[in-house]
Amino acid sequence: MEGLLYGTQFSNVAAEIRAGRKEGEKISAKSTIEVMALMDECRKQMGLVYPQEMEQ
Numbered sequence: 001m002e003g004l005l006y007g008t009q010f011s012n013v014a015a016e017i018r019a020g021r022k023e024g025e026k027i028s029a030k031s032t033i034e035v036m037a038l039m040d041e042c043r044k045q046m047g048l049v050y051p052q053e054m055e056q
Contacts, residue, residue, distance in 0.1 A: 023029045
């Protein structure tokens, strides 16, 4: 898909923040949350835990 490179995404987000938007016009907050939940499940199944997530 065209326009989904990280640099383009960051530029889009920066422009939306500057415009005072609370949610992206191209990618909804709901979509972002769904992707993050999927990534969390992948990490859980792989056993991947970041150091800052470990109990102290």
